[in-house]
Amino acid sequence: MKPPKNTWWEKASPSEIKKRQASLLHTFLKTRVIPFVSHYRDLFEKEGLTADDIRSTDDLVKLPFSSKKDLGETKDFVVIPDEEVLKKQPSTWLKILRHGPRGVKQALAEELRPIHMTSTTGRSSEPVPFLYTKQDLANLEAGGLRLMQLSETDADFRCINAFPFAPHLAFWQAWYAGIANTCFCLATGGGKVMGTSGNAKMIDKIQPDAVIAMPTFFYHLVNYAKTKNMRWPNLKRIVLGGEKVPEGMRKKLRKLCAELGSPNVDIISTYGFTEAKLAFSECKVPQGHESTGFHLYPDLAFVEIIDPETGERVPERTRGEIVFTPLQARGSVVIRYRTGDIIEGGITYDPCPCCGRTCPRLLGRISRVSDIHRLNIDKLKGTLVDFNALENVLDDTEGVGAWQIELRKHNDDPLETDEIIIHLVSMDGASEDLENIIRQTLKSATELSPNRIEFHSWKEMREMHGVGQELKEKKVIDNRPK
Ligand SMILES: [Zn+2]
Incomplete structure (x- = not known):
């Protein structure tokens, strides 16, 4: 099967894009999603909707969102064709005309049979x-x-x-x-x-x-x-x-x-x-x-x-x-x-x-909704900390090489307050000035003061990031006792 060769994605006007997407979406829902994906078949039924209620991308708002927490059973989200339904679809007849009765089996297998898999790499959740x-x-x-x-x-x-x-x-x-x-x-x-x-x-x-x-x-x-x-x-x-x-x-x-x-x-x-x-x-x-x-x-x-x-x-x-x-x-x-x-x-x-x-x-820039955490920095109330902002400050500060943010409990005591430690590699060795600059920028950008800033060599930081051990470098690490 060859990749789609069309080039309209590069040059179509907004109204043409809208028209083409409406047609693609409607066909997709009508012939593949609603008949063959059990989660969405159930969802359309529950909402009292059919494919014909979704004639354009504007109509999609009628349908509730899906999110990570919905992705329970893998098979509920897979296009699993039903032979009897397939046989009745005009698109199958077109395939038979194009590929002949023998070729159609192969064409359908190429379209529909799962042969490859990737999965998510959530830090906290099971891979999907x-x-x-x-x-x-x-x-x-x-x-x-x-x-x-x-x-x-x-x-x-x-x-x-x-x-x-x-x-x-x-x-x-x-x-x-x-x-x-x-x-x-x-x-x-x-x-x-x-x-x-x-x-x-x-x-x-x-x-x-x-x-x-x-x-x-x-x-x-x-x-x-x-x-x-x-x-x-x-x-x-x-x-x-x-x-x-x-x-x-x-x-x-x-x-x-x-x-x-x-x-x-x-x-x-x-x-x-x-x-x-x-x-x-x-x-x-x-x-x-x-x-x-x-x-x-x-x-x-x-x-x-x-x-x-x-x-x-x-x-x-x-x-x-x-x-x-x-x-x-x-x-x-x-x-x-x-x-x-x-x-x-x-x-x-x-x-x-x-x-x-x-x-x-x-x-x-793109940031994650889930990168905002509630930390117990002072004893009385939780503080919302936006890790995106924190990371942006570290990335944008000149002189900062690699960095890692570590969360700990004071004295490693689970009942104590949360602590934020920033580990850094300095690009030119001037650590004291850099510490002051970071403290000031963090204060003005996030109203946050890290408990400590610690400096390391590149080699140490490679080990701390798990370069060579981890699939993704560990830039935020939570060492609070569970
Ligand atoms: Zn461009």
Whole structure:
């Protein structure tokens, strides 16, 4: 099965996008979701709705949201076809006409049989598996090709995919991006397979044009390369995924790449999540320009932005929670899925000022709703602490290398107050000044004073982050007794 080749996602007007999405959504619900996905069959019945009540993406508001807590039984969210129903569908007859009575079996298997899986990596919750059919892999490949096109990663580039080998979206998205773009792409398996030194040596040998990796891991890699006096003068693109990429992190990575001999790297951030079964990318902007946002693929997904409190849709370019509905997925399917991700600048349907594409875009930084925690900092009342703001301060402060936030109980006593300790690597060794700057910035940005700020070497921080041991670096660690 080949990835969808259409190009209207790049150039259709907002009204054309709306028209096409209405038709895709209606067909998807009518022929695949309501007949074959038990959770949504039940939900439509409970709400007294049929597919014909949802004629456009505006009608979707009639349907309640789905969220992580609904994703109980995996099979309830999978398209599991019923042969008798399939036989009666006009789309099956079209398939028989196109592929012949024998070919139709194979065509249906490619569309509907799950053959691949990735799962979520929640820190606190059980991993939730998401199934892919060949059609989903074709969509993933289409997403990969668009990622390469948006980032202007040419087919003759040599690439390194440094995501960990794992059943997680990031690795597979990068894998299919290389295949779709027919470019040389070496998958190192990340830190867990060959460590920081192994990855650095591989990059030193291949001298890639592009590296696709998680930001914190790549940050450790370039620092390691710097201490070993390596030269990586061929780097042109750093494509990041799996974690958010604050502006401060981009600046630091750009500076470090320049020190390794590549002063003109473009840093491209991507946004994906397990339930989307693909990732969206920024386009390459001229040096010194700000990102123009994550470019969405309106043929594959409908994204709406809602007020996380009321659930109402918000106007364009307004902060809110990202809600996702696929339009051509098979295997595991979620409709009106609340991601728990907040997009600061909302969504826009204006053409991209940089590349001119007309697909919708998500603007500004993304933060997690669940990153706001209630801590018992003073004994009397809980204090809401926004870890996004805390992390942004650390990422944006010049002179801060890597960091880790640790939560402890005072004296390790479960009944005592919570403590926040910030662990840091200083870029230029001036620790006392840096401590003062961080205390002041944190105070003004978050009204928070950490109990302690502790300084470490890069090597210590690599161990604390679990580079080489963990799939994702541990940037926030909770050491409170349970
Ligand atoms: Zn663009």
